[in-house]
Amino acid sequence: MPERRKSATNPDLLATALFDVAAESGLENASVREVAKRADVSIGAVQHHFSTKDEMLTFALRTLAERMLSRLTQSPAGTDPHVVLFQALSQLLPLDEQRTREAHVLAAFAIRAVTSESLAEIRRTMLFTIRTGICAVLIGIRLPEAETRAALLLATVDGLALDAIGNPGMYPPHYLEYALESQIKLTLHDMEIPDALVSRG
Amino acid sequence: MPERRKSATNPDLLATALFDVAAESGLENASVREVAKRADVSIGAVQHHFSTKDEMLTFALRTLAERMLSRLTQSPAGTDPHVVLFQALSQLLPLDEQRTREAHVLAAFAIRAVTSESLAEIRRTMLFTIRTGICAVLIGIRLPEAETRAALLLATVDGLALDAIGNPGMYPPHYLEYALESQIKLTLHDMEIPDALVSRG
Numbered sequence: 001m002p003e004r005r006k007s008a009t010n011p012d013l014l015a016t017a018l019f020d021v022a023a024e025s026g027l028e029n030a031s032v033r034e035v036a037k038r039a040d041v042s043i044g045a046v047q048h049h050f051s052t053k054d055e056m057l058t059f060a061l062r063t064l065a066e067r068m069l070s071r072l073t074q075s076p077a078g079t080d081p082h083v084v085l086f087q088a089l090s091q092l093l094p095l096d097e098q099r100t101r102e103a104h105v106l107a108a109f110a111i112r113a114v115t116s117e118s119l120a121e122i123r124r125t126m127l128f129t130i131r132t133g134i135c136a137v138l139i140g141i142r143l144p145e146a147e148t149r150a151a152l153l154l155a156t157v158d159g160l161a162l163d164a165i166g167n168p169g170m171y172p173p174h175y176l177e178y179a180l181e182s183q184i185k186l187t188l189h190d191m192e193i194p195d196a197l198v199s200r201g
Numbered sequence: 202m203p204e205r206r207k208s209a210t211n212p213d214l215l216a217t218a219l220f221d222v223a224a225e226s227g228l229e230n231a232s233v234r235e236v237a238k239r240a241d242v243s244i245g246a247v248q249h250h251f252s253t254k255d256e257m258l259t260f261a262l263r264t265l266a267e268r269m270l271s272r273l274t275q276s277p278a279g280t281d282p283h284v285v286l287f288q289a290l291s292q293l294l295p296l297d298e299q300r301t302r303e304a305h306v307l308a309a310f311a312i313r314a315v316t317s318e319s320l321a322e323i324r325r326t327m328l329f330t331i332r333t334g335i336c337a338v339l340i341g342i343r344l345p346e347a348e349t350r351a352a353l354l355l356a357t358v359d360g361l362a363l364d365a366i367g368n369p370g371m372y373p374p375h376y377l378e379y380a381l382e383s384q385i386k387l388t389l390h391d392m393e394i395p396d397a398l399v400s401r402g
Contacts, residue, residue, distance in 0.1 A: 026316050028229035104315050111309045113367035115227050120367045127364055127371065145383070151364075152384050156353055159360025163328055163352075166314035166321045170328065182346070183353050186387045 009041045011049045015063040018056065023101035027108035032056065058118040061109045065126045068092065068102060072130065081137050085184050088133065089157045093180060094164050095173045103161040110158075130154055138187070149187045156183045210242045212250045216264040219257065224302035228309035233257065259319040262310045266327045269293065269303060273331065282338050286385050289334065290358045294381060295365050296374045304362040311359075331355055339388070350388045357384045 017039035021030045032053055036043045050056035071091045078084070094100035113120040131150045138146035160179055164171035171179075218240035222231045233254055237244045251257035272292045279285070295301035314320040332351045339347035361380055365372035372380075 026313065028313075104312070107308075107363065108312045110363055110367055111305070111312055112227065112229075114305050124368050124371060127368065148380060148383050151361075152357055152380055152387070155360030155364055155380070156357045156384075157360065158363050159356030159358065160352075162308065162311055162359050162363055163356055166311055167325050167328065170325060179349060179353055179356070182349050183357075186353070186390070189387070189390065 009039055009045050009049075011059055012063065014039055014041075014046060014049060014056065015060040018060040019064060019101070019105055022060075022105045022108060027057075027105065027112060030057070030060075054116055054118060057109070057112065057116070058122065061119055061122050064102065064106060064109070065122055068106070069126065069129060073133065081141055081188060082181075082184055084137055085134065085153070085187075086180060089153070089180060089184075090177065092130075092157050093161055093173075093176045094168070094171075095176060100165065100168070104165045107158075107162050107165065127154065141188070143188065153183060153187045156180075210240055210246050210250075212260055213264065215240055215242075215247060215250060215257065216261040219261040220265060220302070220306055223261075223306045223309060228258075228306065228313060231258070231261075255317055255319060258310070258313065258317070259323065262320055262323050265303065265307060265310070266323055269307070270327065270330060274334065282342055282389060283382075283385055285338055286335065286354070286388075287381060290354070290381060290385075291378065293331075293358050294362055294374075294377045295369070295372075296377060301366065301369070305366045308359075308363050308366065328355065342389070344389065354384060354388045357381075 014035055018030045018035045021034050021038050032043055032046050032050075035056065036046045039046070046056065050059065068091060072088045091099065092103065092106075094103040109119055110123055113123045131147075131154050134150035134153055135146050138149055143149060157180065160171065160176055164176060215236055219231045219236045222235050222239050233244055233247050233251075236257065237247045240247070247257065251260065269292060273289045292300065293304065293307075295304040310320055311324055314324045332348075332355050335351035335354055336347050339350055344350060358381065361372065361377055365377060
């Protein structure tokens with residue numbers, strides 16, 4: 001019913017519509033047409049804000065990244081590094097419906113970033129921001145190899161999310177929490193890790 | 202030039218064509234039409250083997266999973282668990298052009314598995330097979346919590362691959378190798394990890 005459709009909208013509503021389409025039927029279905037339909041606006045209204053699909057995807061990823069990062073950086077209660085890292089990084093795991101949708105769409109954007117420099121730029125900034133935040137916690141307790149430990153902890157969270165989103169039965173929420181706790185404990189264990197383990201001849 | 206196109210082909214060639222399209226322009230572009238074009242066959246020849254796109258994707262993922270798993274399970278030289286795990290799991294990291302393409306396409310299939318049960322089934326089997334293989338190595342040296350350590354090690358590799366494919370500059374091959382070595386060292390360190398670190402009240 002075209003007469004119900006608004007001829008103008010704001011980009012945040014379009015980003016929400018894109019997120020919903022991507023979470024429910026995959027990022028590959030988040031076309032200008034589908035986003036317009038979901039937001040109940042005309043195709044022209046979407047094109048008014050975004051002249052290309054890539055521009056629309058870029059705005060949607062930036063909106064999602066900002067939302068996730070703002071939760072991640074909320075100051076948690078206490079200063080125990082275990083608790084600080086757990087509270088922050090559990091925001092990235094599919095522990096409830098909202099985070100499951102976010103983990104799915106964020107991972108889909110990460111794949112799409114391979115063929116889109118503007119998406120890759122946002123993804124890179126997001127990874128760098130989270131790694132830097134983890135690193136600050138580790139440096140605060142004078143752990144050696146803080147950069148490497150931070151990259152590994154973030155990779156573990158990203159990998160758990162990726163492994164879990166298609167297999168919720170194999171990775172239920174309590175298991176994911178336990179896995180995150182375990183990796184944090186491995187990360188915070190004061191051992192040297194820099195020497196090469198495998199000779200490359 | 203339709204006259205050059207073969208009217209029949211074999212499904213392995215179509216799986217290769219699908220992989221090439223997905224590696225170069227994204228899994229979302231691996232349509233029946235694009236796969237036919239890449240394989241230089243008619244659309245009808247593709248439809249002869251696969252009655253739906255999902256069937257074609259499922260066959261292509263199974264082919265990719267078998268190829269990657271067969272490399273992973275090749276018996277490496279020596280029995281040092283560090284070396285065994287490194288040689289096997291480095292097959293999953295984007296350390297060269299072939300593995301970069303594989304990591305990209307495999308991760309894209311993992312996302313797509315969220316909305317396709319037949320893809321999810323293959324993904325589940327692949328994760329289970331690799332986790333079981335890692336677990337066997339850890340149990341062989343009597344490490345406690347072998348299941349959890351195995352899941353974390355696999356998640357770290359999957360996460361490193363995901364973080365790296367869109368950001369090759371941030372995760373160059375020598376860094377990925379060093380990160381994998383470091384996580385293996387954390388994994389093989391004989392420490393208890395089972396107690397809950399964060400109380401959930």
